[in-house]
Amino acid sequence: MNKVEREITVAAEPEDVWRALTDEVLLSEWLAPEVELEAEVGGELYVRSEDGEERWDTVDELEEGRRLAFTWADSSVELSVDAVSDGRTRVRVVETAALPVSDWGPRLTALASACALTLA
Amino acid sequence: MSDAVGPVFAALAHDTRRRVVQTLASGRGATATSLAADLPMTRQAVAKHLAALQRAELVRSARRGRETVYELKPGPLGEAASWLATVGGEWDERLERLGRLFA
Numbered sequence: 001m002n003k004v005e006r007e008i009t010v011a012a013e014p015e016d017v018w019r020a021l022t023d024e025v026l027l028s029e030w031l032a033p034e035v036e037l038e039a040e041v042g043g044e045l046y047v048r049s050e051d052g053e054e055r056w057d058t059v060d061e062l063e064e065g066r067r068l069a070f071t072w073a074d075s076s077v078e079l080s081v082d083a084v085s086d087g088r089t090r091v092r093v094v095e096t097a098a099l100p101v102s103d104w105g106p107r108l109t110a111l112a113s114a115c116a117l118t119l120a
Numbered sequence: 121m122s123d124a125v126g127p128v129f130a131a132l133a134h135d136t137r138r139r140v141v142q143t144l145a146s147g148r149g150a151t152a153t154s155l156a157a158d159l160p161m162t163r164q165a166v167a168k169h170l171a172a173l174q175r176a177e178l179v180r181s182a183r184r185g186r187e188t189v190y191e192l193k194p195g196p197l198g199e200a201a202s203w204l205a206t207v208g209g210e211w212d213e214r215l216e217r218l219g220r221l222f223a
Contacts (some may be wrong), residue, residue: 002200004208008215010222020221030217075207091218093211097203 002097009090014081017089018065021079045070074098131176136161137169138205141192144179145202149191 010017020026027035034048038059045057060076061069069078075097082090131137136159143158144150152170156163170190173179178201181190192198 002203004204004211006208006211006215008219010219012222017222020218026221029221030214032214091215093215095207095211097207 004095007090007092009084009088011087012089014083014089018081021068131172131178132201137173138208140169141201142205142209144192145206149189151187151189
């Protein structure tokens, strides 16, 4: 239950969608009002959110045209891009919090696995 | 999944109820009327969702004068539910904006 999964399918080619995930100007259109990104492993990601909160993060993984993973605050975020059909592309996001799930006990651990499967 | 988990799971699988949890998570308790003012739904709909969240033991209520005030139950379950609702809601909004770039 420390994991959020969401996805959206858009009418665009994967390379155009990938650009929206890695180009600072385009990222500022949807991720947060102000975004700076060095699109490479170990590169810096700066995000200022609507409420003025600022975060400096690091790119953990980058698979060109496919997958971008970074850590922000106490969560890790993975964005991935998949072609689903001609001219349609799916973007999937998984955010996992660094909450101590092991401390939650068996009842919550069961809930965590159930939610990870179905709350997508 | 144990019987105790079923209702929680069902309660949070509903988008509107996640929004109720999200709203409760950001405040110090709310009434059905104040929630209905913040969310695009009627007081009756809010009351129904609050009842479901209460059955799932995610939310508790207390009488304050003539009002019933609802808040998230403290503890790991409430915290986890509030994190899920908040982070999930943020990504819903971001992906909606991303979708509009290609609309």
